[in-house]
Amino acid sequence: MADPDDPAAPAARFRRLQAGLAQALAAAGPGSTTPHVVVALPSHSMPTRLLDHNASHLPALEHRALLDGLRLAHTPGAHVVVVVSEAPAPEVLDHYAWLARPDDPDAARRRMTCLVVPDGSARGIAAKLLSRPDLLARLRAQLAGRPAVVEPWNVTEDEAAVALALDTPVNGGPPDLWHLGFKSASRRLFRRGGVPVPPGVEDVRDTADVAAAVVDLHRASPSADRFVVKLDNSGAGEGNWMFSTSTAGGRRLSQEALAERISTEAPGWFLRDLRAGGVVEQWVAGTGSLPSPSAQVELLPDGEVVVRATHEQVLGGPDGQVFTGSRFPADPAYSADLAGHATAVARLLADRGAVGWASVDFVVARHGRRHAPFAVDLNLRKGGTSHSLAALQHLVPGTYDAAGGRWVADADGGPRHYRSSDAVPVNPGTDAAAALSAVDASGSTFDHARGTGAVLHMLAALGPHGTVGVTAIGRTAAEAETLYDDVAATLAATGGP
Structure with missing residues (x-):
C-alpha cells in the first residue's frame, strides 16, 4: 500500500x-x-x-x-x-x-x-x-x-x-473526505454538530437490517408507519425508497413479513446497491406539507465558514424525492435556523480539512406556528441550486444576510428573489436561438438596469429532452414567481403552430 x-x-x-x-x-x-x-x-x-x-x-x-x-x-x-x-x-x-x-x-x-x-x-x-x-x-x-x-x-x-x-x-476536497457526505456518515456528523435528524438507523446493508431497524424505531414511536431507506452513496433523491410497515387494512407487519415485503417490492438494483450501506429514517410528520429547504455554505482555506444562501427545494418524481428546482431564499420563519445548523456542520468539516462548497438539505415539520428543521442530507459539492445562485451573484452582486434570510444587492440595497428550474418544457424542435429570441421578445430577458429578469441555462437539453433551465430573478418572491410563469408560458408556445 x-x-x-x-x-x-x-x-x-x-x-x-x-x-x-x-x-x-x-x-x-x-x-x-x-x-x-x-x-x-x-x-x-x-x-x-x-x-x-x-x-x-x-x-x-x-x-x-x-x-x-x-x-x-x-x-x-x-x-x-x-x-x-x-x-x-x-x-x-x-x-x-x-x-x-x-x-x-x-x-x-x-x-x-x-x-x-x-x-x-x-x-x-x-x-x-x-x-x-x-x-x-x-x-x-x-x-x-x-x-x-x-x-x-x-x-x-x-x-x-x-x-x-x-x-x-x-x-474543494480533499477527495478522502468524500465519504463524509454519504448518508450514514452525514447523520453521525449532524449529531456531533448538535443538528436535529429524523429518528433513524445507519449502516443497514440488507432487508433483514432494514426490518430490524424499523422494529427498533417502532419502540420509540409505535404509531410511525412511513419510512425511507437511503443508499449511502446517492444524491438528488435518487437512491431513496419509501415504504409502509402496515397492510392495506392497517395491520402492523411482523419483522419477518416486513423483510419479505422489502425483498419483493424494492427494485433489484436498489437491494444490490444497499449492500454497500444505507440508512433507514422515519418519515417526518407535521401539519400540512413538509417544506424541503437547503442551506449552502462555502468553506474558505483559512477555516472560515460563510453561509452563501438558503433555498426552498422543489421536489418531484414518483415519491416526491427528486430535486426539480428551487426558490430563493428559504422561508424567513426558519432560514436563520438552517444557516446555523449548516454552519455547525461546516465547522466540523473544516476541522477535517474540507474546503469549497457544501450544502445541507432539511425537512421542516410544522406544528401550528412552530417549525422544526431536521437535517436529511449533506452534499460535499455544488448542487442543484449552485448555478442559479451563480447567476444571481454575478448579475446582481450582493451579500446573503444569513440572520435576515435575504439577498442584499450592492447596487441598490434592495432584496432579490428567484424561482429556478432545470426542466421547463419547450415545444419539440425548438433550438437555443429560438428559445432565447422568444424570451427576449417577451420582454423577460434579464434587465441589467433594474437587476431583474430571466436567465436561461441547460439549453443543450432542448434537443434530447425538450426542456430548458430557467432562473427568474425578481425584487419580490411574487415578482420572481410571476416572471417564471410568464417565461414558462412563452417557452411552451415557442415553435408552436
Whole structure:
C-alpha cells in the first residue's frame, strides 16, 4: 500500500498544491484585475447507476457551469475555461457574453472559452479529460503561467488528478473526505454538530437490517408507519425508497413479513446497491406539507465558514424525492435556523480539512406556528441550486444576510428573489436561438438596469429532452414567481403552430 505521506504520493502532492488555494482564490476574487484563469470543471463523479441513468442529460448538466462565465461581469482580470463533453451552440456563448458585458460582449466572448472533450460515455468530465492527455496539455497551455483555480462540481480522485496534472489548486476536497457526505456518515456528523435528524438507523446493508431497524424505531414511536431507506452513496433523491410497515387494512407487519415485503417490492438494483450501506429514517410528520429547504455554505482555506444562501427545494418524481428546482431564499420563519445548523456542520468539516462548497438539505415539520428543521442530507459539492445562485451573484452582486434570510444587492440595497428550474418544457424542435429570441421578445430577458429578469441555462437539453433551465430573478418572491410563469408560458408556445 502506498504511503500517503510519501512526498511523491498523490495525496501528499495534492496537499502541497492546495497550500496555494487561498492565494489563487484571492487572485480570482470579484473585481480582480490580476490576469488569472478559472477552470470550471462540472464533473459529475457519481455512482455508476446515477451516471447511467443521467447519461443523456450529462451534457446539459455540464452546461450549467457556463453560468460561471458571468463572473466576467465584475472581474476584469478573469479568463473562464469551461470543460464540457459537448460544445454549446455559438449563440448560447454569445448570449452569456452579452449578459456578462452588455457594454462590450465581444470582450467577454474573448475571455470565455470551452474545452470540449468529445466523449458521450456515462462518465464525469474529469475522467474523460484524464483519458485525453492531448487536451490536458492544451488546457495547461491556456493557463500560460497565470494564477489559476479549478472550480469543480465535486472532488473525487479524478478531479484531484486533473488538478495535479494542471498543477493548479482546486476549490474543494480533499477527495478522502468524500465519504463524509454519504448518508450514514452525514447523520453521525449532524449529531456531533448538535443538528436535529429524523429518528433513524445507519449502516443497514440488507432487508433483514432494514426490518430490524424499523422494529427498533417502532419502540420509540409505535404509531410511525412511513419510512425511507437511503443508499449511502446517492444524491438528488435518487437512491431513496419509501415504504409502509402496515397492510392495506392497517395491520402492523411482523419483522419477518416486513423483510419479505422489502425483498419483493424494492427494485433489484436498489437491494444490490444497499449492500454497500444505507440508512433507514422515519418519515417526518407535521401539519400540512413538509417544506424541503437547503442551506449552502462555502468553506474558505483559512477555516472560515460563510453561509452563501438558503433555498426552498422543489421536489418531484414518483415519491416526491427528486430535486426539480428551487426558490430563493428559504422561508424567513426558519432560514436563520438552517444557516446555523449548516454552519455547525461546516465547522466540523473544516476541522477535517474540507474546503469549497457544501450544502445541507432539511425537512421542516410544522406544528401550528412552530417549525422544526431536521437535517436529511449533506452534499460535499455544488448542487442543484449552485448555478442559479451563480447567476444571481454575478448579475446582481450582493451579500446573503444569513440572520435576515435575504439577498442584499450592492447596487441598490434592495432584496432579490428567484424561482429556478432545470426542466421547463419547450415545444419539440425548438433550438437555443429560438428559445432565447422568444424570451427576449417577451420582454423577460434579464434587465441589467433594474437587476431583474430571466436567465436561461441547460439549453443543450432542448434537443434530447425538450426542456430548458430557467432562473427568474425578481425584487419580490411574487415578482420572481410571476416572471417564471410568464417565461414558462412563452417557452411552451415557442415553435408552436
